[in-house]
Every structure is written in C-alpha cells, then in structure tokens.
Amino acid sequence: MKLILIGRYEIELDPxxxxxxxxxxxNKNIIELGFQIDVKKYLSIMDLFVSPSYREGFGLSVLEANLMGVPVLVSKITGHSEIVIEGRNGFFVTKKDAIxxxxxxxxxxxxxxxxxxxxxxxxxxxxKNYNHNDVLKQALSYYSQFK
Known part of the structure; x- marks a missing residue:
C-alpha cells in the first residue's frame, strides 16, 4: 500500500x-507530489481516494475521483455529503476523527x-447527477456572493 499526497500544505490555516x-x-510508502494541475494519471492508479478534509466548498476532487472510477473515503461534511452515497460510490468518516x-x-x-x-x-x-456546465454555473453563482 502506498499513500500519494497531492496538493499544497496549508501552513497558514492548518500547519x-x-x-x-x-x-x-x-516513509518510503508515502509519495509526496505537491500541487498538480492534472491529477488523472494519479487517480487512474488508485484503488481508493481519501479526502479527510473538514472544510470543503465543493468536493470537485471527489467528483474527479469518481469520474475516474475510483471510490472515495471522505469526511461527512458539506461538499462531500452531496456527492457520496454510502457504499455505492464511497464511504464516510466523522470529520476530525483520526481513529x-x-x-x-x-x-x-x-x-x-x-x-x-x-x-x-x-x-x-x-x-447522472452532475453536468460540468451546471456545476460551473452553480460554483460561480455561489462564489459571486462574496465579492
């Protein structure tokens, strides 16, 4: 088993x-890749995508993993719980619960x-549930309220 870490560290928010x-x-079983523009090649080799985030606007990475046919293990938070159907396309864990x-x-x-x-x-x-253009429109609408 290998752990692939993709993304930047949030030093200011959560060091x-x-x-x-x-x-x-x-640890030779942890592969640290940093920020990646295209994660499809990494998703294609995964058996499980894990995102224990406890703050997510919209779980785009979860959708990307599922689109690549990769089940997900995610925190039960807004942004994830709208996407995952327990036991069908992924699984939930309690946020901030390492055990x-x-x-x-x-x-x-x-x-x-x-x-x-x-x-x-x-x-x-x-x-079935997500059209790229619809998702983009909804995201733009949501974020425009913070101007």
Missing part, C-alpha cells in the same frame, strides 16, 4: 507538526474486490 513532516519525508479514518481505511484495505465492484457505480453517479 503540520514537525514530527508529522518527518514521517512524511522519511474512525484509520479503522475505515483498514476495513477497506481488506475489501479490494468490493472497491473494484464499485467502479461502475462511481462513474454512473457522477454522469
């Missing part, structure tokens, strides 16, 4: 402890066949 950074840097996250990841690690069987559900749910 990681020095001890955590050392673990990330020294729940660890337990669910361990359970899913033993359920690779189940994750593989969910691939078609993931894509179907996104295509």
């Amino acid at each position: 990681l402890k020095e001890e955590t950074m050392k673990i990330i840097k020294n 729940d996250l660890k337990n669910k990841m361990q359970t899913l690690l033993k359920s690779k066949e189940y994750l593989i069987s969910m691939k078609n559900n993931c894509r179907t749910e996104v295509i």
Whole structure:
C-alpha cells in the first residue's frame, strides 16, 4: 500500500507538526507530489481516494475521483455529503476523527474486490447527477456572493 499526497500544505490555516513532516519525508510508502494541475494519471492508479478534509466548498476532487472510477473515503461534511452515497460510490468518516479514518481505511484495505465492484457505480453517479456546465454555473453563482 502506498499513500500519494497531492496538493499544497496549508501552513497558514492548518500547519503540520514537525514530527508529522518527518514521517512524511522519511516513509518510503508515502509519495509526496505537491500541487498538480492534472491529477488523472494519479487517480487512474488508485484503488481508493481519501479526502479527510473538514472544510470543503465543493468536493470537485471527489467528483474527479469518481469520474475516474475510483471510490472515495471522505469526511461527512458539506461538499462531500452531496456527492457520496454510502457504499455505492464511497464511504464516510466523522470529520476530525483520526481513529474512525484509520479503522475505515483498514476495513477497506481488506475489501479490494468490493472497491473494484464499485467502479461502475462511481462513474454512473457522477454522469447522472452532475453536468460540468451546471456545476460551473452553480460554483460561480455561489462564489459571486462574496465579492
């Protein structure tokens, strides 16, 4: 099992402890990629996309993972809970609950066949419920209120 970290650290909002950074840097099973414009090539090799975020405007990365046929494990928060149907295209954990996250990841690690069987559900749910232009319009409308 490998952990692929994609994205920037949020040093100002949520800095990681020095001890955590050392673990990330020294663990051969953690691959740190930083910000990536195109994540499709990384999603294509994943069995599970994990996003334990506790603040999300809209879970675009969750949609992208599902569109690539990758089930997701996400925090039960706004932005994720509108996308994920428990057991169909992904799973929930309680936000900020590291033990729940660890337990669910361990359970899913033993359920690779189940994750593989969910691939078609993931894509179907996104295509059925999200049109790119509609999502873009709604996002622009939402963010325009903060001008």
